[in-house]
Amino acid sequence: xxxxxxxxxxxxxxxxxxxxxxxxxxxxxxxxxxxxxxxxxxxxxxxxxxxxxxxxxxxxxxxxxxxxxxxxxxxxxxxxxxxxxxxxxxxxxxxxxxxxxxxxxxxxxxxxxxxxxxxxxxxxxxxxxxxxxxxxxxxxxxxxxxxxxxxxxxxxxxxxxxxxxxxxxxxxxxxxxxxxxxxxxxxxxxxxxxxxxxxxxxxxxxxxxxxxxxxxxxxxxxxxxxxxxxxxxxxxxxxxxxxxxxxxxxxxxxxxxxxxxxxxxxxxxxxxxxxxxxxxxxxxxxxxxxxxxxxxxxxxxxxxxxxxxxxxxxxxxxxxxxxxxxxxxxxxxxxxxxxxxxxxxxxxxxxxxxxxxxxxxxxxxxxxxxxxxxxxxxxxxxxxxxxxxxxxxxxxxxxxxxxxxxxxxxxxxxxxxxxxxxxxxxxxxxxxxxxxxxxxxxxxxxxxxxxxxxxxxxxxxxxxxxxxxxxxxxxxxxxxxxxxxxxxxxxxxxxxxxxxxxxxxxxxxxxxxxxxxxxxxxxxxxxxxxxxxxxxxxxxxxxxxxxxxxxxxxxxxxxxxxxxxxxxxxxxxxxxxxxxxxxxxxxxxxxxxxxxxxxxxxxxxxxxxxxxxxxxxxxxxxxxxxxxxxxxxxxxxxxxxxxxxxxxxxxxxxxxxxxxxxxxxxxxxxxxxxxxxxxxxxxxxxxxxxxxxxxxxxxxxxxxxxxxxxxxxxxxxxxxxxxxxxxxxxxxxxxxxxxxxxxxxxxxxx
Numbered sequence: 040x041x042x043x044x045x046x047x048x049x050x051x052x053x054x055x056x057x058x059x060x061x062x063x064x065x066x067x068x069x070x071x072x073x074x075x076x077x078x079x080x081x082x083x084x085x086x087x088x089x090x091x092x093x094x095x096x097x098x099x100x101x102x103x104x105x106x107x108x109x110x111x112x113x114x115x116x117x118x119x120x121x122x123x124x125x126x127x128x129x130x131x132x133x134x135x136x137x138x139x140x141x142x143x144x145x146x147x148x149x150x151x152x153x154x155x156x157x158x159x160x161x162x163x164x165x166x167x168x169x170x171x172x173x174x175x176x177x178x179x180x181x182x183x184x185x186x187x188x189x190x191x192x193x194x195x196x197x198x199x200x201x202x203x204x205x206x207x208x209x210x211x212x213x214x215x216x217x218x219x220x221x222x223x224x225x226x227x228x229x230x231x232x233x234x235x236x237x238x239x240x241x242x243x244x245x246x247x248x249x250x251x252x253x254x255x256x257x258x259x260x261x262x263x264x265x266x267x268x269x270x271x272x273x274x275x276x277x278x279x280x281x282x283x284x285x286x287x288x289x290x291x292x293x294x295x296x297x298x299x300x301x302x303x304x305x306x307x308x309x310x311x312x313x314x315x316x317x318x319x320x321x322x323x324x325x326x327x328x329x330x331x332x333x334x335x336x337x338x339x340x341x342x343x344x345x346x347x348x349x350x351x352x353x354x355x356x357x358x359x360x361x362x363x364x365x366x367x368x369x370x371x372x373x374x375x376x377x378x379x380x381x382x383x384x385x386x387x388x389x390x391x392x393x394x395x396x397x398x399x400x401x402x403x404x405x406x407x408x409x410x411x412x413x414x415x416x417x418x419x420x421x422x423x424x425x426x427x428x429x430x431x432x433x434x435x436x437x438x439x440x441x442x443x444x445x446x447x448x449x450x451x452x453x454x455x456x457x458x459x460x461x462x463x464x465x466x467x468x469x470x471x472x473x474x475x476x477x478x479x480x481x482x483x484x485x486x487x488x489x490x491x492x493x494x495x496x497x498x499x500x501x502x503x504x505x506x507x508x509x510x511x512x513x514x515x516x517x518x519x520x521x522x523x524x525x526x527x528x529x530x531x532x533x534x535x536x537x538x539x540x541x542x543x544x545x546x547x548x549x550x551x552x553x554x555x556x557x558x559x560x561x562x563x564x565x566x567x568x569x570x571x572x573x574x575x576x577x578x579x580x581x582x583x584x585x586x587x588x589x590x591x592x593x594x595x596x597x598x599x600x601x602x603x604x605x606x607x608x609x610x611x612x613x614x615x616x617x618x619x620x621x622x623x624x625x626x627x628x629x630x631x632x633x634x635x636x637x638x639x640x641x642x643x644x645x646x647x648x649x650x651x652x653x654x655x656x657x658x659x660x661x662x663x664x665x666x667x668x669x670x671x672x673x674x675x676x677x678x679x680x681x682x683x684x685x686x687x688x689x690x691x692x693x694x695x696x697x698x699x700x701x702x703x704x705x706x707x708x709x710x711x712x713x714x715x716x717x718x719x720x721x722x723x724x725x726x727x728x729x730x731x732x733x734x735x736x737x738x739x740x741x742x743x744x745x746x747x748x749x750x751x752x753x754x755x756x757x758x759x760x761x762x763x764x765x766x767x768x769x770x771x772x773x774x775x776x777x778x779x780x781x782x783x784x785x786x787x788x789x
Contacts, residue, residue, distance in 0.1 A: 103145065198544060200556070216244050311327050435469055626687065
């Protein structure tokens with residue numbers, strides 16, 4: 040027993056000693072860092088936490104870990120604060136602050152006191168001439184609208200934006216039986232429904248099939264219960280992807296129904312009214328009828344009559360699917376007739392989802408002829424029951440890939456079609472990718488509504504190679520996609536990781552004043568514990584914005600390039616048309632720049648979900664990017680920035696872009712700002728937002744990058760200059776010194 044107790048005691052002491060060593064020297068220690076900010080300033084510790092006045096918080100760190108205190112004084116148009124004193128553990132370390140940063144080693148409890156004093160805004164901070172007339176939009180916050188970052192209306196899916204001249208209202212019809220209206224494309228009324236809902240329905244997103252004879256008949260043939268019960272979860276009763284047009288005193292509302300999400304058992308219907316407001320209020324429409332129906336045939340047997348003998352025999356057949364899927368209608372009224380495009384992705388085992396165009400009767404709004412032969416003489420039809428419908432002319436198709444079972448993004452959906460008489464082209468807007476993941480909008484054009492539609496590089500959207508393994512993301516001019524501006528600032532407010540995810544389902548309109556806009560659905564990026572997500576969940580942590588996971592409506596103005604392609608504004612519409620009167624001098628400075636990657640991942644056949652920005656510095660005689668700095672590239676003046684007829688050209692990372700600058704309202708920074716949009720010579724889209732709109736706003740990293748190219752004498756001279764102002768350098772000083780260094784480097788290279 041004594042031996043056991045001795046062994047037990049020794050073991051306990053051994054484990055105790057090991058535990059003490061771990062506890063004291065090995066385990067990550069949690070030290071309390073007390074931070075108090077006096078005046079107007081914010082301090083962050085290694086970007087982990089943010090503090091304001093009289094805040095105290097805990098930072099987990101290892102013993103001996105070096106922490107970086109980032110001191111950010113408040114700087115606005117009316118006020119300007121300097122760091123007066125920084126005290127760490129009772130020691131005044133203000134003189135040791137370098138570029139508003141101070142590094143300290145974690146030992147025991149850290150006590151940080153920061154004092155700020157009000158100063159005078161340095162000379163050089165002058166309002167941009169281009170943004171002087173851009174005012175804050177008037178926002179009326181209706182009860183059910185949520186505004187986050189950009190002012191967007193949440194829970195709107197597959198939007199159809201329509202301007203009604205009679206009422207002078209913009210309407211937005213969406214899937215799930217939702218409609219809203221607006222006077223200015225910003226402030227939208229509370230959501231309501233446009234179709235009646237069954238009394239026993241759990242949600243008003245569904246519709247009553249009994250309201251329309253054509254819908255009720257189709258539903259009966261497809262196995263829906265006559266009593267409109269909801270026992271079968273696979274049966275969807277939600278009106279999808281509506282489209283509305285006005286023609287000769289009549290409003291035509293098109294919508295689709297799809298029985299399941301895994302096949303193309305779908306149909307498109309049309310209802311009409313001569314009073315849009317009344318129809319929405321009373322949920323009363325006139326049933327025009329079924330436009331087109333598609334249906335996959337499942338494996339089984341059928342009775343087939345032999346034409347020669349008249350005998351009826353059983354016939355076995357394998358499962359097959361129509362290539363067409365009767366969803367997402369978009370109608371265009373042209374001088375050549377009334378046309379409807381439709382189609383979209385379906386199924387996990389069958390890709391399907393081609394986009395077709397059919398001609399409609401101007402009298403009925405339905406198919407012009409129930410003929411299997413289209414206007415080109417091609418026999419393209421779909422069989423549903425005993426009726427054969429014209430499928431139409433194929434105008435776009437997704438790339439065929441192996442192993443579609445993962446529904447991995449090589450999909451095509453949500454199309455729209457418009458005609459621009461100024462260019463003489465019909466434009467086909469398409470949604471590529473998977474919703475809530477990598478939706479992106481592409482565009483192609485044609486001289487005829489029935490195509491062929493070709494992209495920026497002349498590729499036909501309806502053709503792929505014989506191998507059937509083509510990546511569709513090599514086609515179509517990418518108009519917009521998921522993006523985030525990593526860091527933008529106006530000298531007073533800074534935001535990070537703000538952008539949008541999964542932009543798709545475009546709806547393009549031209550107003551009576553000749554302005555073009557694109558409505559679309561998207562989701563907001565938000566940040567949780569330094570992880571950027573796409574709104575698939577809801578942010579509930581303290582201090583974070585309340586983010587809805589549903590698709591939101593956003594509206595952007597479109598700018599037409601000199602060669603006839605639409606380019607989207609990086610900022611959502613603010614109520615004032617974007618000003619294009621931007622002088623070349625306003626283009627100098629830092630830009631938060633997004634280059635959209637249209638090709639995606641060649642291995643997985645997926646589009647890029649998020650296109651992340653980098654800082655690009657445009658000077659009068661040089662352009663410097665983050666990639667230049669990271670790779671230590673030399674300065675180049677070849678084609679850096681020049682003015683052309685109606686646009687500018689700029690070289691970013693050795694690629695030339697034709698850009699169109701605009702002065703707009705920045706919702707995140709709450710000020711007028713300058714942006715630009717455009718394309719490279721091979722059709723790659725670029726978006727950029729000006730940093731520090733009141734000055735050049737050159738980053739210190741850019742300054743040191745250029746300084747590294749100078750000889751030792753110049754380096755010593757400018758390091759000395761920087762040291763004199765390092766505790767609180769003005770932006771004007773950094774801008775001026777960087778410009779001087781660029782001139783020195785370029786002159787020595789000649």
